[in-house]
Amino acid sequence: xxxxxxxxxxxxxxxxxxxxxxxxxxxxxxxxxxxxxxxxxxxxxxxxxxxxxxxxxxxxxxxxxxxxxxxxxxxxxxxxxxxxxxxxxxxxxxxxxxxxxxxxxxxxxxxxxx
Amino acid sequence: xxxxxxxxxxxxxxxxxxxxxxxxxxxxxxxxxxxxxxxxxxxxxxxxxxxxxxxxxxxxxxxxxxxxxxxxxxxxxxxxxxxxxxxxxxxxxxxxxxxxxxxxxxxxxxxxxxxxxxxxxxxxxxxxxxxxxxxxxxxxxxxxxxxxxxxxxxxxxxxxxxxxxxxxxxxxxxxxxxxxxxxxxxxxxxxxxxxxxxxxxxxxxxxxxxxxxxxxxxxxxxxxxxxxxxxxxxxxxxxxxxxxxxxxxxxxxxxxxxxxxxxxxxxxxxxxxxxxxxxxxxxxxxxxxxxxxxxxxxxxxxxxxxxxxxxxxxxxxxxxxxxxxxxxxxxxxxxxxxxxxxxxxxxxxxxxxxxxxxxxxxxxxxxxxxxxxxxxxxxxxxxxxxxxxxxxxxxxxxxxxxxxxxxxxxxxxxxxxxxxxxxxxxxxxxxxxxxxxxxxxxxxxxxxxxxxxxxxxxxxxxxxxxxxxxxxxxxxxxxxxxxxxxxxxxxxxxxxxxxxxxxxxxxxxxxxxxxxxxxxxxxxxxxxxxxxxxxxxxxxxxxxxxxxxxxxxxxxxxxxxxxxxxxxxxxxxxxxxxxxxxxxxxxxxxxxxxxxxxxxxxxxxxxxxxxxxxxxxxxxxxxxxxxxxxxxxxxxxxxxxxxxxxxxxxxxxxxxxxxxxxxxxxxxxxxxxxxxxxxxxxxxxxxxxxxxxxxxxxxxxxxxxxxxxxxxxxxxxxxxxxxxxxxxxxxxxxxxxxxxxxxxxxxxxxxxxxxxxxxxxxxxxxxxxxxxxxxxxxxxxxxxxxxxxxxxxxxxxxxxxxxxxxxxxxxxxxxxxxxxxxxxxxxxxxxxxxxxxxxxxxxxxxxxxxxxxxxxxxxxxxxxxxxxxxxxxxx
Numbered sequence: 007x008x009x010x011x012x013x014x015x016x017x018x019x020x021x022x023x024x025x026x027x028x029x030x031x032x033x034x035x036x037x038x039x040x041x042x043x044x045x046x047x048x049x050x051x052x053x054x055x056x057x058x059x060x061x062x063x064x065x066x067x068x069x070x071x072x073x074x075x076x077x078x079x080x081x082x083x084x085x086x087x088x089x090x091x092x093x094x095x096x097x098x099x100x101x102x103x104x105x106x107x108x109x110x111x112x113x114x115x116x117x118x119x120x
Numbered sequence: 121x122x123x124x125x126x127x128x129x130x131x132x133x134x135x136x137x138x139x140x141x142x143x144x145x146x147x148x149x150x151x152x153x154x155x156x157x158x159x160x161x162x163x164x165x166x167x168x169x170x171x172x173x174x175x176x177x178x179x180x181x182x183x184x185x186x187x188x189x190x191x192x193x194x195x196x197x198x199x200x201x202x203x204x205x206x207x208x209x210x211x212x213x214x215x216x217x218x219x220x221x222x223x224x225x226x227x228x229x230x231x232x233x234x235x236x237x238x239x240x241x242x243x244x245x246x247x248x249x250x251x252x253x254x255x256x257x258x259x260x261x262x263x264x265x266x267x268x269x270x271x272x273x274x275x276x277x278x279x280x281x282x283x284x285x286x287x288x289x290x291x292x293x294x295x296x297x298x299x300x301x302x303x304x305x306x307x308x309x310x311x312x313x314x315x316x317x318x319x320x321x322x323x324x325x326x327x328x329x330x331x332x333x334x335x336x337x338x339x340x341x342x343x344x345x346x347x348x349x350x351x352x353x354x355x356x357x358x359x360x361x362x363x364x365x366x367x368x369x370x371x372x373x374x375x376x377x378x379x380x381x382x383x384x385x386x387x388x389x390x391x392x393x394x395x396x397x398x399x400x401x402x403x404x405x406x407x408x409x410x411x412x413x414x415x416x417x418x419x420x421x422x423x424x425x426x427x428x429x430x431x432x433x434x435x436x437x438x439x440x441x442x443x444x445x446x447x448x449x450x451x452x453x454x455x456x457x458x459x460x461x462x463x464x465x466x467x468x469x470x471x472x473x474x475x476x477x478x479x480x481x482x483x484x485x486x487x488x489x490x491x492x493x494x495x496x497x498x499x500x501x502x503x504x505x506x507x508x509x510x511x512x513x514x515x516x517x518x519x520x521x522x523x524x525x526x527x528x529x530x531x532x533x534x535x536x537x538x539x540x541x542x543x544x545x546x547x548x549x550x551x552x553x554x555x556x557x558x559x560x561x562x563x564x565x566x567x568x569x570x571x572x573x574x575x576x577x578x579x580x581x582x583x584x585x586x587x588x589x590x591x592x593x594x595x596x597x598x599x600x601x602x603x604x605x606x607x608x609x610x611x612x613x614x615x616x617x618x619x620x621x622x623x624x625x626x627x628x629x630x631x632x633x634x635x636x637x638x639x640x641x642x643x644x645x646x647x648x649x650x651x652x653x654x655x656x657x658x659x660x661x662x663x664x665x666x667x668x669x670x671x672x673x674x675x676x677x678x679x680x681x682x683x684x685x686x687x688x689x690x691x692x693x694x695x696x697x698x699x700x701x702x703x704x705x706x707x708x709x710x711x712x713x714x715x716x717x718x719x720x721x722x723x724x725x726x727x728x729x730x731x732x733x734x735x736x737x738x739x740x741x742x743x744x745x746x747x748x749x750x751x752x753x754x755x756x757x758x759x760x761x762x763x764x765x766x767x768x769x770x771x772x773x774x775x776x777x778x779x780x781x782x783x784x785x786x787x788x789x790x791x792x793x794x795x796x797x798x799x800x801x802x803x804x805x806x807x808x809x810x811x812x813x814x815x816x817x818x819x820x821x822x823x824x825x826x827x828x829x830x831x832x833x834x835x836x837x838x839x840x841x842x843x844x845x846x847x848x849x850x851x852x853x854x855x856x857x858x859x860x861x862x863x864x865x866x867x868x869x870x871x872x873x874x875x876x877x878x879x880x881x882x883x884x885x886x887x888x889x890x891x892x893x894x895x896x897x898x899x900x901x902x903x904x905x906x907x908x909x910x911x912x913x914x915x916x917x918x919x920x921x922x923x924x925x926x927x928x929x930x931x932x933x934x935x936x937x938x939x940x941x942x943x944x945x946x947x948x949x950x951x952x953x954x955x956x957x958x959x960x961x962x963x964x965x966x967x968x969x970x971x972x973x974x975x976x977x978x979x980x981x982x983x984x985x986x987x988x989x990x991x992x993x994x995x
Contacts, residue, residue, distance in 0.1 A: 039148050039151045039155075043152075043155070052168070055145075055149065056176040087147065088144055
């Protein structure tokens with residue numbers, strides 16, 4: 007358990023974390039297709055687009071990402087699309103999670119058991 | 121490509137994705153699909169696409185959990201249905217009837233259209249057409265074929281004779297079942313590309329067989345006639361009057377060309393039919409087809425074969441060089457796919473309709489249970505079950521029902537397929553056993569109907585207020601599923617079953633009255649003889665037949681026990697006829713027959729005026745004729761037709777071989793009316809003319825046996841066979857033919873009876889569901905009434921009338937339609953039974969009403985018997 011309380015709403019699941027990081031890595035204002043491709047490439051296992059949608063929906067519910075409709079784009083039949091951006095709170099939670107992990111890994115390393 | 125494949129779009133539409141997000145998802149999926157297709161190929165792209173679509177339904181959950189849910193749902197469903205066995209029974213009966221009919225219809229079509237006839241890769245086995253600048257023929261002369269086969273280097277060239285008459289086949293000589301034999305060249309089996317079930321195929325060496333000719337039997341023949349006996353190979357069977365050795369059993373489903381059951385070498389044709397191909401060589405024609413050698417294209421093979429054809433010797437009349445044209449559509453496979461398409465569409469329309477009815481009824485029943493289950497659903501929802509989870513339970517239930525129903529439906533289909541096969545006159549020995557196609561079809565249809573029937577109540581409860589039922593408020597009446605629609609459905613089914621049952625009853629009565637029709641002559645003791653001496657169009661054979669008849673008539677004339685013997689072009693009810701339509705208004709249909717003078721004595725037709733023609737007149741082809749009584753009455757109203765010419769309204773088309781040249785014959789006599797063609801036509805207008813000697817080869821012999829001399833016909837048969845050992849004399853009883861003709865409506869009676877019963881069952885199921893749901897909704901009202909003192913009988917009366925109303929309306933509607941329909945078909949098949957036959961209508965009404973009352977009374981009694989206090993306490 008880390009030093010401060012993690013509220014239920016703040017919890018970031020593993021897949022959600024991957025999705026969130028992918029959005030960040032893609033430079034924000036990105037949409038489902040590149041996210042799916044990025045996560046798939048990064049993890050090396052097939053990822054269904056449905057699980058990306060679900061993760062995005064959960065992230066948005068927790069306000070870790072926010073979405074907006076983009077400008078129309080010729081490539082997608084002139085229709086606008088929903089693009090996602092990581093919110094500061096999302097970024098903070100992800101960093102926090104990363105830090106927690108790092109601390110634990112360091113503890114493992116110090117114990118000489120890595 | 122700018123859109124997703126249609127099934128994917130349909131799945132997306134069905135998915136739980138909110139409507140406003142659907143378009144976005146679709147564009148995402150399309151983008152992913154396109155990227156994957158370019159990177160990894162179409163197959164991968166499709167696989168991932170459907171995987172993605174599936175992922176829209178449920179977030180990754182362990183498969184075990186899903187199964188555990190399904191197990192729980194099933195257990196729950198079992199408990200639920202155990203409490204309501206009546207509903208279980210109705211649902212299963214309804215679904216299994218629908219599935220059974222659909223499966224039976226599909227298997228028949230599967231055999232007829234889809235399974236094909238077993239030719240491997242028909243596109244590489246084109247027909248070889250014989251073309252010149254001015255003509256295209258499908259057949260070649262036999263010696264031309266031999267040269268084509270010799271000269272072909274790019275393809276195998278083989279031949280079949282497809283127009284041989286059916287031969288009588290059996291384990292011993294003198295069997296009666298006629299079977300289609302295919303006469304094929306030696307490489308036929310190798311060219312069709314199918315392996316054998318047993319033994320060996322016919323080979324090139326078989327064309328020069330010594331001793332009994334070899335024969336290959338089809339799988340269907342081996343199954344139905346030889347009981348799949350593994351020792352059948354090597355055995356002798358009789359084909360006509362020739363013993364043949366069975367050398368092999370063809371692959372299952374192989375019936376090329378045109379449903380053949382047996383195959384023999386081309387060279388055995390003469391042995392079987394008494395005309396060797398070699399002696400008939402210039403006349404014998406064969407259908408030629410080929411099998412392209414590997415790597416050879418159609419045009420290469422065509423060019424090479426045309427070279428061979430051009431070098432064929434031609435007669436002086438030859439107009440241009442001969443060429444060979446290869447056409448896969450003219451090969452040995454099925455003739456036309458466009459005909460099949462119409463049938464297929466029709467069959468599927470019928471299947472769809474029946475399934476829709478069954479489904480609608482089952483859904484009605486399930487909806488009625490759903491109303492009573494609102495409380496249960498409310499509890500589930502309150503405990504946190506998502507709507508999807510509840511729907512899944514309903515669908516699991518109906519899928520389980522569907523699976524049980526599919527099993528029963530399959531049994532039903534197994535039992536029904538042979539019956540339907542007989543009714544549609546499937547070729548003898550066709551293999552109607554369901555194959556994999558049928559099972560796959562049944563599986564798919566079961567899933568679809570199961571899901572559809574389960575979704576109906578789910579849809580019904582889609583906007584259900586999940587809290588109200590918990591509070592104990594009964595089903596709210598404003599949410600009643602389209603009750604008017606369901607009433608209309610029940611009404612339509614009632615009407616349909618009335619029509620069908622009335623028709624069935626009419627058919628049954630018609631069978632009895634057909635037996636009582638006066639055909640105008642005595643069929644008992646009358647026999648027709650065909651010589652079985654081969655093709656009468658062949659000059660040599662024709663002469664042999666004439667010679668045979670000459671000897672036969674003199675041999676049998678005055679034989680003990682025989683009253684009369686006469687040659688006639690047509691014998692009663694043998695399926696052939698020669699008719700013409702007069703130029704009167706309205707036109708009349710007249711039958712023509714050409715006979716010997718003794719014909720009238722043999723038939724037992726009374727001579728009413730004048731005389732019959734003499735032997736001398738027959739021999740001299742005199743232009744004289746006899747007419748039937750009705751014809752005389754119609755054209756000479758009361759005056760004597762004797763000495764008059766046959767009226768000009770009657771077309772006397774001179775047959776090419778008659779030599780009458782259109783001369784109008786003189787009427788010399790009038791005979792009694794006789795029905796000799798189809799019973800229902802009752803054509804009583806007839807013109808009889810002398811049978812000229814040249815046409816004797818086309819005629820049959822009529823024998824009248826004296827009453828009481830039973831063995832006379834067998835003796836006559838023996839004497840005829842002794843006349844010519846080559847002759848395959850066949851004697852048929854005219855009385856039997858008549859009986860067969862009269863029995864035709866029986867088949868139709870069975871068919872419409874079965875369908876009528878099914879319609880009643882469906883109607884009852886629909887009615888039960890309707891009543892049960894209405895009663896369920898009115899339970900509160902009933903409780904109040906009974907609390908105020910109404911007894912069970914009052915409540916029953918009240919509810920019954922409400923539920924029976926659509927049936928009574930349907931009954932009236934159906935009766936009206938049956939009257940109209942009856943009038944249309946009456947002339948054709950009812951043999952004088954009035955389409956207004958009161959018994960038929962009364963019968964249909966009684967059957968339907970009693971079934972309907974039963975369907976209404978069960979749920980109504982249950983509702984009326986409920987303790988009023990219990991119902992009222994809920995509120």
